[in-house]
Amino acid sequence: xxxxxxxxxxxxxxxxxxxxxxxxxxxxxxxxxxxxxxxxxxxxxxxxxxxxxxxxxxxxxxxxxxxxxxxxxxxxxxxxxxxxxxxxxxxxxxxxxxxxxxxxxxxxxxxxxxxxxxxxxxxxxxxxxxxxxxxxxxxxxxxxxxxxxxxxxxxxxxxxxxxxxxxxxxxxxxxxxxxxxxxxxxxxxxxxxxxxxxxxxxxxxxxxxxxxxxxxxxxxxxxxxxxxxxxxxxxxxxxxxxxxxxxxxxxxxxxxxxxxxxxxxxxxxxxxxxxxxxxxxxxxxxxxxxxxxxxxxxxxxxxxxxxxxxxxxxxxxxxxxxxxxxxxxxxxxxxxxxxxxxxxxxxxxxxxxxxxxxxxxxxxxxxxxxxxxxxxxxxxxxxxxxxxxxxxxxxxxxxxxxxxxxxxxxxxxxxxxxxxxxxxxxxxxxxxxxxxxxxxxxxxxxxxxxxxxxxxxxxxxxxxxxxxxxxxxxxxxxxxxxxxxxxxxxxxxxxxxxxxxxxxx
Numbered sequence: 085x086x087x088x089x090x091x092x093x094x095x096x097x098x099x100x101x102x103x104x105x106x107x108x109x110x111x112x113x114x115x116x117x118x119x120x121x122x123x124x125x126x127x128x129x130x131x132x133x134x135x136x137x138x139x140x141x142x143x144x145x146x147x148x149x150x151x152x153x154x155x156x157x158x159x160x161x162x163x164x165x166x167x168x169x170x171x172x173x174x175x176x177x178x179x180x181x182x183x184x185x186x187x188x189x190x191x192x193x194x195x196x197x198x199x200x201x202x203x204x205x206x207x208x209x210x211x212x213x214x215x216x217x218x219x220x221x222x223x224x225x226x227x228x229x230x231x232x233x234x235x236x237x238x239x240x241x242x243x244x245x246x247x248x249x250x251x252x253x254x255x256x257x258x259x260x261x262x263x264x265x266x267x268x269x270x271x272x273x274x275x276x277x278x279x280x281x282x283x284x285x286x287x288x289x290x291x292x293x294x295x296x297x298x299x300x301x302x303x304x305x306x307x308x309x310x311x312x313x314x315x316x317x318x319x320x321x322x323x324x325x326x327x328x329x330x331x332x333x334x335x336x337x338x339x340x341x342x343x344x345x346x347x348x349x350x351x352x353x354x355x356x357x358x359x360x361x362x363x364x365x366x367x368x369x370x371x372x373x374x375x376x377x378x379x380x381x382x383x384x385x386x387x388x389x390x391x392x393x394x395x396x397x398x399x400x401x402x403x404x405x406x407x408x409x410x411x412x413x414x415x416x417x418x419x420x421x422x423x424x425x426x427x428x429x430x431x432x433x434x435x436x437x438x439x440x441x442x443x444x445x446x447x448x449x450x451x452x453x454x455x456x457x458x459x460x461x462x463x464x465x466x467x468x469x470x471x472x473x474x475x476x477x478x479x480x481x482x483x484x485x486x487x488x489x490x491x492x493x494x495x496x497x498x499x500x501x502x503x504x505x506x507x508x509x510x511x512x513x514x515x516x517x518x519x520x521x522x523x524x525x526x527x528x529x530x531x532x533x534x535x536x537x538x539x540x541x542x543x544x545x546x547x548x549x550x551x552x553x554x555x556x557x558x559x560x561x562x563x564x565x566x567x568x569x570x571x572x573x574x575x576x577x578x579x580x581x582x583x584x585x586x587x588x589x
Contacts, residue, residue: 094228097224097227116220119199128145141215148199149167151164159178176219189219198221244571263553266552279332284313286336288311290311292318296341317471325537334352337351339351348563351550358544362473363484365543371400374396387556389558394458401457405461408451432445441468463475463481465480473500494551494555495548498544499542500542550565
């Protein structure tokens, strides 16, 4: 829509707002009690007339919502009104609503919010309809909505103006309602299993608990730099030391890294820790959480993912890291010369890199994209897992798993390392060839001090909630399941941020 045309339409709406106020009606509305969700109204039993019969009036109803469509003229107008549950047709007749409500009709625009009192019934054409007896004005939309209510098709603009996307594109609203169900189900499953939800600091003095580049901020009074957390792990494990035996947290974490269809700089993570468990306990928990979420949103365990179908029926396969490397990279992980040669053929530099760093890069390059899943990849090289307990039968292997679906990592879990002496040693060990931001070798003296008070053997789990929602709701980009994804503003020639015209990151 041209800017001049939009300005003209907004001027017309502004005049209507004045006329509404002139009728003695508050154009911004007041409290509107006892209205029912439109989905509930549509579920009411109303006798549907047979052909040739006169429709019978149904029950009295009260609804509220946004005007999505309008047709008719003269003394009869039909509206489509939508709330966050459904849509319904509204019939407005001058005779039925009286002068006060009818005086509003000429001032109504698409996008306005209204309340409707009336009776539920069917029109002669068989359309379920609220036959209005009274209108209540609840809010004026001064900006025209997308043309014909399907004009907001530009994907980037949908991300930038999510407030319009939600009411203009019903499928977008349903996505976020389903996301809420998934997160609510996670809480329900955790509470049923005896876990308690806690909150840990989002500003931390050490960027620990994961391998990532942090965001840095500054506390003026204390005159210290702080990091937005990249993981809540080390604080949650302190709680295990304190005697809180089953804890979890669902919250935002922040990583100052790239943006892609699978990455947003801030995202939602669920982390959980279970005293006296291990990574097998966490596999069982992961299946229960995700299967519970699927049952909550419906649609079955055979779920579409792009042009594929993913079968989430439990139990899920458990494959060792080294077996998968042998299968897809066609190399024996125990033969480092062969591993280096295969890595070099895959375009991976090997000079000056620790053995397990090379193996890890080879796994990422040649194995992960083949993991259709869901599949638990278990038993990782110990050197790249400094927070993980080693297998008693083989100290070179860490009791860790990652859950993959179609090459996407959804969950990461360990049998937690609780040896303070080994933990301190590993915090100080920087593997050759691994960038500092990709390493978890960040010394946290207080965490080691906590471990010296004895942390019970435990299993720990982290689940990326945004990626899970992508997969379960069949969305190609993480931005489709994040209400307000980070976007780069474009600076105008005057130096101001132009929120009307911004380029995508």
